[in-house]
């Protein structure tokens with residue numbers, strides 16, 4: 001799907017609304033300096049409408065775009081996992097249990113059977 005940019009009217013309205021300030025950090029912007037950002041990025045379903053537009057300074061926009069990219073990658077991974085395009089990672093394999101230091105069962109010394117029911121010798 002092609003990226004849907006803001007129409008010129010929406011851009012103009014957003015710039016007017018911002019009144020020459022970054023809408024995030026309120027830094028003063030020189031004319032033409034503001035960058036119009038999709039609040040919810042286009043890739044994640046954000047519409048190119050005024051309600052989804054904000055005027056940001058270059059610094060805020062760069063930070064926001066990096067975060068959007070991270071969220072987009074996560075959405076991609078989740079979709080691919082759900083569709084089966086990526087197989088889930090297997091269980092973590094730790095080292096096997098160490099071999100027992102006890103000798104094998106046959107080699108152990110046989111104990112004499114315990115007398116549980118000893119016949120009582122009457123006094």
Ligand SMILES: [Zn+2]
Pocket residue numbers: 022023024025026027056057058059060061
């Ligand atoms: Zn800013």
